[in-house]
Amino acid sequence: xxxxxxxxxxxxxxxxxxxxxxxxxxxxxRIWVATGNKxxxxxxxxxxxxxSIEVAAHAGTAFDGKHLFQIAEAVIHKIDPETGxxxxxxxxPAKGGDSGMAWAxxxxxxxxxxxxxxxxIDPETGxxxRTIASDRFVTGVTWVEGELWHGTWQEDxxxxxxxxxxxxxxxxxxxxxxxxxxxGLESDxxxxxxxxxxxxxxxxxxxxxxxxx
Amino acid sequence: xxxxxTAASQALTAGDPLGALKRVAxxxxxxxxxxxxxxxxQLEDFPRARDLLRRAAKAFGTGEPVARARCAVAExxxxxxxxxxxxxxxxxxxxxxxxxSLGDEMNAAHAGYLLARWHLLTGKLDDAAALVAETDxxxxxxxxxxxxxxxxxxxxMRRVRAADVRxxxxxxxxxxxxxxxxxxLAEVGHAEQAFAAPAAxxxxxxxxxxxxxxxxxxxxxxxMLLVDTCRDAIRSGRHKVRLAGRxxxxxxxxxxxxxxxxxxxxxxxxxxxxxxxxxxxxxRARLRVEIGRLRRKLSAMANLKATKAGxxxxxxxxxxxxxxxxxxxxxxxTLLALLADGEAxxxxxxxxxxxxxxxxxxxxxxxxxxEGKVESFGRGRACRWVARTIPGFPTCLLLPALSPxx
Numbered sequence: 001x002x003x004x005x006x007x008x009x010x011x012x013x014x015x016x017x018x019x020x021x022x023x024x025x026x027x028x029x030r031i032w033v034a035t036g037n038k039x040x041x042x043x044x045x046x047x048x049x050x051x052s053i054e055v056a057a058h059a060g061t062a063f064d065g066k067h068l069f070q071i072a073e074a075v076i077h078k079i080d081p082e083t084g085x086x087x088x089x090x091x092x093p094a095k096g097g098d099s100g101m102a103w104a105x106x107x108x109x110x111x112x113x114x115x116x117x118x119x120x121i122d123p124e125t126g127x128x129x130r131t132i133a134s135d136r137f138v139t140g141v142t143w144v145e146g147e148l149w150h151g152t153w154q155e156d157x158x159x160x161x162x163x164x165x166x167x168x169x170x171x172x173x174x175x176x177x178x179x180x181x182x183x184g185l186e187s188d189x190x191x192x193x194x195x196x197x198x199x200x201x202x203x204x205x206x207x208x209x210x211x212x213x
Numbered sequence: 214x215x216x217x218x219t220a221a222s223q224a225l226t227a228g229d230p231l232g233a234l235k236r237v238a239x240x241x242x243x244x245x246x247x248x249x250x251x252x253x254x255q256l257e258d259f260p261r262a263r264d265l266l267r268r269a270a271k272a273f274g275t276g277e278p279v280a281r282a283r284c285a286v287a288e289x290x291x292x293x294x295x296x297x298x299x300x301x302x303x304x305x306x307x308x309x310x311x312x313x314s315l316g317d318e319m320n321a322a323h324a325g326y327l328l329a330r331w332h333l334l335t336g337k338l339d340d341a342a343a344l345v346a347e348t349d350x351x352x353x354x355x356x357x358x359x360x361x362x363x364x365x366x367x368x369x370m371r372r373v374r375a376a377d378v379r380x381x382x383x384x385x386x387x388x389x390x391x392x393x394x395x396x397x398l399a400e401v402g403h404a405e406q407a408f409a410a411p412a413a414x415x416x417x418x419x420x421x422x423x424x425x426x427x428x429x430x431x432x433x434x435x436x437m438l439l440v441d442t443c444r445d446a447i448r449s450g451r452h453k454v455r456l457a458g459r460x461x462x463x464x465x466x467x468x469x470x471x472x473x474x475x476x477x478x479x480x481x482x483x484x485x486x487x488x489x490x491x492x493x494x495x496x497r498a499r500l501r502v503e504i505g506r507l508r509r510k511l512s513a514m515a516n517l518k519a520t521k522a523g524x525x526x527x528x529x530x531x532x533x534x535x536x537x538x539x540x541x542x543x544x545x546x547t548l549l550a551l552l553a554d555g556e557a558x559x560x561x562x563x564x565x566x567x568x569x570x571x572x573x574x575x576x577x578x579x580x581x582x583x584e585g586k587v588e589s590f591g592r593g594r595a596c597r598w599v600a601r602t603i604p605g606f607p608t609c610l611l612l613p614a615l616s617p618x619x
Binding site: 019022036037056058059060071072073074092094096097098099112113114154155156178179183198 | 219243276
């Protein structure tokens with residue numbers, strides 16, 4: 001396993017009036033930030049909040065190219081990002097113990113926080129297709145260029161780790177500085193990860209090491 | 214945090230403990246137990262809250278020491294608000310040190326504030342003052358910063374330092390105003406009233422009047438021979454004699470000080486010190502012994518001169534004599550003073566705070582209860598006492614932040 005320090009390249013927020021950042025996604029142009037009772041669309045260049053959708057947003061957020069998926073209490077809502085309308089609802093795999101979420105290859109990948117697992121589920125029914133085990137609390141999940149990354153945050157220590165999707169083996173680990181946790185993770189498809197910063201109410205951009213793989 | 218924990222903590226922050234419970238009521242994992250405990254505390258079901266927090270701490274275990282310590286701090290705060298001071302404060306001190314060493318400065322400071330309050334309530338002023346000095350105010354959220362300032366004010370009141378009280382109350386008032394939490398504003402208001410109320414009665418040269426803390430402080434600082442019945446001590450300038458546990462000597466000193474510059478007859482002294490109605494020879498012999506003891510105790514400050522009919526106090530300086538007494542002298546005045554804070558106390562916590570036995574406290578409480586001055590609720594170990602004049606039992610739970618910061 002390769003181990004290195006996470007390099008924070010930018011900090012967005014703090015987004016005031018919230019308890020913290022619960023989930024992060026990226027739709028190709030905007031960062032979507034789940035802050036408990038709202039989804040905020042943030043411009044990655046200016047850092048401005050462009051608009052907000054009033055919707056329960058308690059954990060992970062994902063984007064399938066057209067719709068947003070958002071964990072709220074013990075379910076996952078499929079949301080139209082333009083109107084904010086909830087189009088469909090499926091059960092969340094950990095029944096409310098869910099944390100991060102990503103979309104890839106026609107499936108949703110949902111982190112189970114204290115269960116330290118990642119579930120691959122059918123986005124239409126919520127049925128669990130398979131489960132990958134980790135050894136740390138999962139706080140965010142993302143796929144980028146065939147790599148599965150997840151965030152961990154346990155006992156005030158936090159890191160980003162790339163794991164083998166078939167075995168769960170940790171291949172690479174980026175350690176967050178002390179006191180900076182990851183609550184939600186999304187890649188921009190290129191060099192950047194966006195990480196939710198928990199109760200600091202921020203989103204941090206982390207450089208993705210390009211020589212990995 | 215996971216989805217339901219986030220939703221539940223959001224409900225708690227919004228002041229909706231029932232909404233929080235609804236979301237995690239059936240969960241038995243550590244963060245859910247902790248949240249259920251905090252929600253129960255907000256609903257003032259303290260025994261269940263403490264049980265849940267204890268289970269949460271156990272479930273977090275040694276693998277999550279920070280989360281476990283936060284639960285211990287919350288449990289201690291509930292014990293403090295419900296005036297259950299019987300257990301030692303050791304667990305709180307351990308949690309404080311754990312949080313400080315693992316970098317949770319905010320909750321470490323909150324634990325420091327709670328521990329200072331604990332010591333203040335149980336009369337350990339030096340320990341309380343050391344913790345106030347040591348606790349990092351800037352790391353505290355505004356609510357517990359108000360609490361810490363009130364502890365500082367309480368210490369200064371007990372130590373009779375009016376300027377320090379004024380400083381601490383000013384700080385508490387400013388912080389409470391900007392935090393705008395009604396329960397805290399009320400608590401600051403109570404402290405301000407307590408400071409404005411008379412701190413003692415001064416009996417001197419045949420007069421008897423109420424005095425504020427400032428005047429009491431000036432009196433203590435003067436060269437006057439002062440019989441201080443609030444602190445069981447006699448002092449004059451830099452000289453001080455403690456007579457705690459010597460009630461006869463103290464009663465004699467007080468009688469002589471109240472009469473000064475006149476004499477007190479032997480009959481009067483016998484009556485006030487031994488409750489003797491008819492003085493026989495054995496009483497007179499005993500009075501001679503006790504006067505001899507008191508004379509030795511006071512030798513640096515005053516002389517006890519025998520007169521034809523009795524004794525008279527003669528000071529070495531010419532600055533006069535006064536008696537300092539509680540504002541209202543009734544039976545069990547100190548016990549009532551403790552209950553006057555409006556909180557519900559267990560009899561064992563009162564005994565601890567008063568430094569007397571549980572039986573003595575129980576007898577006093579039953580006496581006051583039959584006079585309608587106090588009342589109790591709960592049974593057995595859960596029995597609590599309150600002053601009758603106080604409506605309800607105000608609580609001001611601030612509770613540590615349980616979620617990780619970052």
